[in-house]
Amino acid sequence: MLRQAIVQSLKNLLAFKARSALTILGMVIGITAVVVIFSAGGALKAQLNSYIDSFGPSTLQVEVKTPATSKTSFSNASSMAMGANITTFKLSDLDAILKLPNVKDAYGMLMSQEQITYKDEAKRSFVLAMGAAAERIDQTKVESGRFYTDDEDRGLARVAVLGPELKKKLFGDDDPLDKYIKIRRVNFKVVGVLESRGASMIINLDDAVYIPVRTAQKLVLGVDHIVSSVIQVNDGNLMDETVAEITDLMRQRHNTPTADKEDFHVTSMEEARQMMDTVFGYLTFLLVALAGISLLVGGVGIMNVMFVSVRERTYEIGLRKAVGATQSNILWQFLIETTIVVLVAGLVGIFFGLAISLMISLVATAIGFTWPFVLPFSAMAVGVGFSISFGFVFGILPARAAAKLDPVEAMRFE
Amino acid sequence: METLISIKDLTKDYELEGGVANILRGVSFSISSGELVAIMGPSGSGKSTLMHILGFLDRPTSGTYLFRGRDIKTLSDDELARLRNKEIGFVFQSFNLLKRTSVLDNVKLPLSYVGYKVTDGDERAKKGLDAVGLSHRLHNRPNQLSGGEQQRVAIARALINNPSIIFADEPTGNLDSKSGAQVMQLFKDLHHQGHTIVLVTHDATVAHQAHRILHVMDGQIVQDEKISGG
Numbered sequence: 001m002l003r004q005a006i007v008q009s010l011k012n013l014l015a016f017k018a019r020s021a022l023t024i025l026g027m028v029i030g031i032t033a034v035v036v037i038f039s040a041g042g043a044l045k046a047q048l049n050s051y052i053d054s055f056g057p058s059t060l061q062v063e064v065k066t067p068a069t070s071k072t073s074f075s076n077a078s079s080m081a082m083g084a085n086i087t088t089f090k091l092s093d094l095d096a097i098l099k100l101p102n103v104k105d106a107y108g109m110l111m112s113q114e115q116i117t118y119k120d121e122a123k124r125s126f127v128l129a130m131g132a133a134a135e136r137i138d139q140t141k142v143e144s145g146r147f148y149t150d151d152e153d154r155g156l157a158r159v160a161v162l163g164p165e166l167k168k169k170l171f172g173d174d175d176p177l178d179k180y181i182k183i184r185r186v187n188f189k190v191v192g193v194l195e196s197r198g199a200s201m202i203i204n205l206d207d208a209v210y211i212p213v214r215t216a217q218k219l220v221l222g223v224d225h226i227v228s229s230v231i232q233v234n235d236g237n238l239m240d241e242t243v244a245e246i247t248d249l250m251r252q253r254h255n256t257p258t259a260d261k262e263d264f265h266v267t268s269m270e271e272a273r274q275m276m277d278t279v280f281g282y283l284t285f286l287l288v289a290l291a292g293i294s295l296l297v298g299g300v301g302i303m304n305v306m307f308v309s310v311r312e313r314t315y316e317i318g319l320r321k322a323v324g325a326t327q328s329n330i331l332w333q334f335l336i337e338t339t340i341v342v343l344v345a346g347l348v349g350i351f352f353g354l355a356i357s358l359m360i361s362l363v364a365t366a367i368g369f370t371w372p373f374v375l376p377f378s379a380m381a382v383g384v385g386f387s388i389s390f391g392f393v394f395g396i397l398p399a400r401a402a403a404k405l406d407p408v409e410a411m412r413f414e
Numbered sequence: 415m416e417t418l419i420s421i422k423d424l425t426k427d428y429e430l431e432g433g434v435a436n437i438l439r440g441v442s443f444s445i446s447s448g449e450l451v452a453i454m455g456p457s458g459s460g461k462s463t464l465m466h467i468l469g470f471l472d473r474p475t476s477g478t479y480l481f482r483g484r485d486i487k488t489l490s491d492d493e494l495a496r497l498r499n500k501e502i503g504f505v506f507q508s509f510n511l512l513k514r515t516s517v518l519d520n521v522k523l524p525l526s527y528v529g530y531k532v533t534d535g536d537e538r539a540k541k542g543l544d545a546v547g548l549s550h551r552l553h554n555r556p557n558q559l560s561g562g563e564q565q566r567v568a569i570a571r572a573l574i575n576n577p578s579i580i581f582a583d584e585p586t587g588n589l590d591s592k593s594g595a596q597v598m599q600l601f602k603d604l605h606h607q608g609h610t611i612v613l614v615t616h617d618a619t620v621a622h623q624a625h626r627i628l629h630v631m632d633g634q635i636v637q638d639e640k641i642s643g644g
Contacts, residue, residue, distance in 0.1 A: 004526060015514065319510050322471060323571070324499020324527040326492040407471050411510060 002336070009337040012309070013344065023305045024345035026298025027390070031346050031383045033291035035353020038379030040360055041284055043371050048276055052269050058236035059137060060243060060268040062097070062250065063228040064089045067261050087225040088263050091213070093253055094131075094229050100249065102242045104234045107131030108213050108226035116209055117182040118170040125166050126208040127183060129216030137232045145177045145192030153212035156219060160188035165206040167193045183209065184220050204368065239268050295386060298345070299394040306338050306398035317402050318410025331403040338395025339388055346387030350380050415446040416482070418579055418610060419468060424477035426463050426633075437463045439633040440477070445612065447578065450605040452613040452621035455630030462583060464630065465614045469502050469581045470494040482578075499527050503572025507584035509564040511556040511571075517543065518552045521571045528575065542570035546600060562593025569600060579610040586620055598623055 013020045064086035094108050110129040115122055134140060135147040148159045160181060167176055176190045188211060197205045217223055233242050243266050256262045310317070317330055325333075357373060364371035426438040437460045445451055455461045466472040467479065470486065479486045481501070486494065504510075511520045521539040525532045532538075543549050546566040556564050565585060572580050582601065586594035602623065605611055613624055621627050622641060629637040 011514075315510075316512055319512070320523070320527075321495065322469075322498065322504050322510075323524040324495055324575075326495040326527070328492070329495075329527055408466050411506070 005333050005336040006340060008333070009340040012337065013341060019305065020341070020344075023302055024298070024341060024348065026301045027295060027342060027345035027387070028298070028349045028352065030291050030293075030295035030298050031349025031386065032352040032356065033294060034288060034383055034386075035350055035376055035379045036356050036360075037284065037287045037291060038376035038382075039353065039357035039374050041280065041287075042374035042376055043357075043361060045276075045280055046372060046374065047370060049273070052273050052276070058239065059230050059232050060239065060246070060266060061228060061230055061272075062089070062093075062246065062264055062266050064225075064263060065265040067256070067263050086227075086263050087223065088254055089225050089227065089229075091217075091224075091226060093250065094226070094231075096249060096253060097229075097231060097246055100242065100245050102233050102235055102238050102245070104232045105133045105137055106229055106231040107133035107137060108229045109134075110213060110216055110221065110223070110226050111203075112216075112221060114183050114220075116166065116170065118176075118179065121170050123166065123169050125169075126203050127216065127220070128205075128208050128210050129213040129221075130210060131213050133232075134210070134230070137230055140197075141195040142192045143195045144175075145190070147192055147210075148212050153214050156215045157212060158186060158188045158215060158219065159191045159212065161192040161194060161210040162190060163194050163204075163206040163208045163210070164196050165204065166209055169207075181209070183211070186219050239270060243268055243271075295390065299342075299390045302338065302341055302345075302390075303394040303398060306334065306341075306395060307401065309337075310334065310398045310402040313402075314405060314410045314413040317405050318407045318413065321405070321407035322411065327403040330405075331399045334399035334402050335392060335395045338399065339391030342387045342391035342394070343384070346383050350383050353379070353383070415448050417444050418447050418482060420444040420480040420483075421468075421474075422478045424464075424467065424474045424479060426460070426467065426472070427475045437633055438467075438474070441630075441633070441635055442477075443628060443635060443638060445579075445610070447610050448605075448608055449626060450601070450611045450613070450624045452615060452624035452627045453630060454615055454618065454621040454627050456616055459630045460633040461614050461616075461630045465581050465583055465612070468612070469504060470498045495527070496529065499524055499529075500575060501578045503575070503577040503580040505565065505568050505572050505580065505582040505585045507587040509556070509561070509568045509588070511564055511567060513556055516553050516555065517548065517559070517567050520556065520567055521574055523571060524575050538574055539570070542573055543567070545573075546570045560593065561589050562596055565589060565593070565597050566600065569597070569604075573604075573609075579612065580604070581612050581614065583614045584616070585613065586617070587615075594620075 066086060089108075091108050094106050097103055098106050107130050109131075112127045112129070113124060114127045116125050116127075132148055132150045132153045140147060142161070143164060145161070147161055148157065151157075152159055160183070162170070162176060170176070170181065171179070176193060179190050180187045181190060182188070188209075194206070194210070211220070213226065217225075231246070233239060247266050250264050250266070251257060251262065254263060320330065354375075357376070361371050361373035421444070422442045424438055424441040425436065428435045428437055441464060453461045453464060463472065467474050470481075473487075481497070486497075489497065512523070515523075518536070518539050521542055522535050525535045525538075540549065540552065543552060546569055548563060548566055548570070551559060551563065551567075556567065559567065565588075580601075585601070586597055589597060598620065601611055601613070613620060615621050625641055627637075627639040627641060628635055629639065
């Protein structure tokens, strides 16, 4: 009975190819959207998580920020984007923070894009000026040579560590150790090459040169501030207290008694992760709700077509009843047909969704992002589940209409 | 002979706009197994409605209908459907075959609703089609067949569950005289094999091939005529 109904449904679907295709289109779009949202969202989330993880556990960040004053957060964000320069965050702030009891280690950071030259090879790349503690906190590993030391930082040593991609670009297969590269006319001795860390959200950490932050301030950039810092704590359980202590300390030092005047922002990684999870949750919900509208419209379309189908096949239904089909026989026949139509839509939707997600992943990877292709099993389950339940919901009314037909009346209908 | 059908004071009313139409006005008779009966009357006399009630496709407004001694008033719609499947074979004027379905599958259609899995469906259908002389048409579509052939497919379908009684509603109405004669001969053969057959017709020539004619007029039986050697 079931097998027969399934075969019958597929036959009917194939008999009206164009109509079937149009019928399921709405639902295909909806399910495609759900799959893409989950897959792309999953990739983005994994990416953000690995970015957060790259700072290591039990760390927090202090960054500069434009004071809010009376402006809205929108104008704050735009002034940041337009390059408003906050120069109040100094390495001396970091020295003071390091004296706090739960603070274990810390490094300050500056970032700049510069021309890096080796012999006649010149490449534009990121200069990441960091304290030597970066090696310990970020658990950076060197492929060859070594990372620079605290002493070299304090002594304004002109030493550099290369990311593996930049090393390849400048030196090819040659050994770069003890060779000299030039950053803004300053010669730096290469002392190490890092292991690959993969591309991060904003910059490719492998295509960069790392130099001591003080050397960068005095000899390259001619500034005395930093833009951000990463701080490692002793006890991760006291994170909230430490964030408060650092905030207090910074307020005193920067003479910014109230939050709206603050020119810095303290974020713990856990806090960042929670915030991201919340935003992601809302965003996913919103997008799925939008896709849900498409599913609903698709479902109503399918219901409509099933009503037409019942009407077209009134005569067949009458005949089936005359030879002994019960109401529930007819009800199930149409329910199964609707479900199969919707299930086909679900499978086609999942196929397109996966294809589009894969394409996004390939394109994103090609233009330099690390964007893994995530197989969204949850979305596929949701897609199939939605399909089957929508088949029942939108199939039940046409199927009941068919089941309740009077056989004598129905057979007169041709 | 066992009494298959026994009806008493059967009426059927239809609600119409501005009144009630009394299609059947107190009909009583009985049919025994093995009979070849014609229900004859002009169009609008109520003979088709009578056949629908006798075949469990419709219910009477009042009166009693005993099928093999069982009062059908007490049966649910689903029980009637199962009874139709098991006990009744229908042959209609316009054949009523499924157009996009092969001859073989059309004949097998009632087997879908017997309530258990039929394993020898193909064999039974082939045998039935062989009996009506269509074993060479198994995989054709109905629209590739002549009218007479289509009606013979319908007869094979009516017989597939080996029913107690066959109702044929104007079975020759859409056929030329030659095909009509073939179909009538088929009914007579079936009758000789012991099948109970009820022909519903307005055509006196058709009716006179039965052994008994129930004349219907304005919703009543006006004459119960026995035909000798019909």
